[in-house]
Amino acid sequence: MIGVSLRKYLRAGLAGVVAVALSSCGPKEPAVSGGSTVVRQITEAQYRNIIRDVFGSSVTIIGRFDAPGREAGLLAVGASKADIAPATLERYDNLGRSIASQVMEEKRRANLVSCTPKAPKEADDACARDFLGKVGRMLYRRPLTSAELDLETRIATEAAKARGDFYAGLEFALAGMLVTPQFLFIAEATEADPDHAGLQRLTGLSKASRLSFLLWNTAPDEELLAAAEKGDLNTKRGMERQIDRMLDSPAVEAGVRNFFSDMLGFDAVEQLAKDTIIYPAYSSTVANDLKEQTLRTLVDLLVTKDGDYRDIFTSRKTFMSRQLAMVNRISAPTETTWVPYEFAENDPRSGIQTQVSFLALHSHPGMSSPTLRGKAVREIFLCQAVPPPPGDVNFDNFNNAAVAKTARERLTVHRTNPTCAGCHKVVDPIGLTLENFDGMGQFRTTENGVPIDVSGDLDGQPFEGGVGLGKVLHDSPAATSCVINRVYAYATGRAAGRGDVAFIDYLEKRFAADGFRFKSLLRTIAESDAFSTVAAKPASQSNKVAFDASGHKELQP
Amino acid sequence: MGLNPRVYLAVAAVAGLIGATVIAASPAKTAPAAKKSYGFVVSSLFTAMNDSKYMDECPEGLTESNDERWLRNMTPEQREKVTAGGKRTHVDRRLAAALRGPNGEDVCWNPELVKDPPMRTVQSGTSFGMNLDGTTDGKATAKSCAHQKFVGVDGTPAVDNQLFRLMGCTKGWRSDGYIENSAQTERLDISQGIILVEVTDVDDTRNDDDVKVSFYRPTDKLLKDGTGAVLTYVSYQIDPTRYGDTAKGRIKDGVLTTDPIDVHLPFFGNVVISEMYLKDMRLKLNMAADGSSAKGQMFGYYDWETWWDYTRKIGLAVIARHSCPALYEASRRLADGYPDPVTGECTALSSAFKVEMVPAFVVHPNIKTAQAH
Structure with a gap:
């Protein structure tokens, strides 16, 4: 891996020859086949x-x-399927x-x-x-x-x-x-790509938009537009200069926050409901704060500290507000809204999967749900699809407190139904490890007076509790591959397809070589040919989209 | 009474942090166990009234109010006029009813201008309370005036509670009365007059012969849940500019008691911002071993000046159902603590209060980070 400072030094053109030699040491981007353009709302x-x-x-x-x-796990992809009523x-x-x-x-x-x-x-x-x-x-x-x-x-x-x-x-x-x-x-426009015969590329201006919405979640600023208009974004050097500038800007926080809000499904927080008789501490303020806590944690780790993405599953460092301190049963000074906080080494919380946002979002209004949590771990962090339940499930035994006092006991009974067992055995062993957090994410050691067993496994790998789950996720290649797929889809507005397999494989290698630095992943994707190369299509299906002055969309040959 | 029966205990420690209320980092293995701190916010505060269902303690009936005294001095025609034919309720008449001085003066602010019949007071012999003067018969001492004793509700002999004797037959102050319940509700709704209690230097919540109990006012608003109950484990920053009295105490079999201390406490009720100044205040709290409850009573001599300051103001604001001149006279007559060195007249009323608390984190200004417990 080439260090950032060295990279900049090399880019300054002072040692171009050395740069070529060094850069050839790392994984190289495979030949691109070109993706498609999308029109996103x-x-x-x-x-x-x-x-x-x-x-x-x-x-x-x-x-x-x-x-x-939401499409392919992201609103950013779903936005390409949007229409306006x-x-x-x-x-x-x-x-x-x-x-x-x-x-x-x-x-x-x-x-x-x-x-x-x-x-x-x-x-x-x-x-x-x-x-x-x-x-x-x-x-x-x-x-x-x-x-x-x-x-x-x-x-x-x-x-x-x-x-x-x-x-x-x-x-x-x-x-x-x-x-x-x-x-x-x-609407993305393309033009013939002189570097890749037979392929198209995004125009400089379309590239500017893709870049700006990826890194800052807003439209290009004046400097980026000017660079695009001058043709700078059609050169590797010009792209790198803008990407450096944008990644160094505080505005990148907004981009990272938006990506993780999307990936973690935080749009659901707006409709999150809890039974306040069961969870008196729950309020709309808590709902806002639980989302903010996780986003602050991620920005601090991945942007401010430029840390290892995998540490999001194990980091004990986070931030506390007065309301969240109450939920976590810790004290917090109230002079400022948010203060840094680090859970103790033996604390049952470490990693965002043990934060209130994840635990509360993937629970029922009045009780926890190992099934929803296990499903969320697979779908959100591992990009694995879990089918929805059939519509005629019989919950009689599941809801019978006389039969079972803990979620583990209830689900054991539930799994006697072979129709349900198939999926539950995939998700429950994960979700049960988070059972010492109730439906609002508050710590507990018993349920209905019975001690909670938080042992479980992920694909045969056993572990204990949310901390154990974090360690498994930290070391899971599926977890890093998942975020790569998500960022790529977020950047391009479409889920990676068969033609992207080699590129995703390249991203995985680069991500690892870069120490799983999230900003490096953003850089790699933004700088790649795959980011802006588009497959040529017959003229009638060209992606050269424009709108006439009255706003009517027309396809230009 | 008692909006929230759930009372919990918050765990904290002071190890190595001067003035800190929260647990420090885990101590080294060889170090002695860290002393802990327990923070609370008072969620319920009522004057302890041993009032019975059929008012046996008030054989003469309830006290007469300003309103009744006011109407009593009028002709039928005048009554018709000032009540608009009986349509103006006693609530609507509350301001006018107090203006019955010789020249229309407010008798709550000028209670000596009018002489009302003696106030009806408690005649029974049982009350909540504590023996504050140390006597068995209520005879005068250097710190008290002669007064009648009660037998405690729990059978304790010779307890003092002249505030109950004084107010026990006044409708507004009785357990179902408007004054006490309104004050309680307002404190929680408006987040005024909120008291933080911090028990520090605790080795053992069951038995500990040396703990400290401090009283503060929070600068933060009280947080409640959707049902109106005070939320538990909420952080409250203390107001370092006022309050902060500290008493020595001990815990025996889970009951926390404190040595006498003159304590100033924030107080609010019936739209009156005031202060409780309790002399020789003693706390008696039942604390659960796991720190999940704290409930008990507070005893002491209520400084007459601060008590009257509150009482005369609510006489104007709501229908307390007492007569200000009669109450003024009776309260001074029944005051049993702290005789004035010049006049010999006592300046404080023995009293008892029921308190309930929920766990809270008491945050001192020097704490700048979130802390585990």
């Missing part, structure tokens, strides 16, 4: 981030967004009008509108064109075509005349831009 977080980046954080975004679908479009329209109205308020326009009209009560084509061109470039992640800019300018002019107010015209045009597919969808 921007997520709520991306929408919010873009508006914040373009217009500032004082512009408020109050409105509901549709719950996205009329009711959704109405909500986007309301949001767009609200945002445009705020942008054009007197207190903001001086900072946000790039020019001053000749007369504020009259239309001003030149000023409108200047503003809409600049803002449109940031919103659409590319310069507007001349047809688009002509149209938007005309809309602003006509509206200004009708309303007798230049800014009202701009507001009308801007509100319209915020409901165009150019803004609401990330």
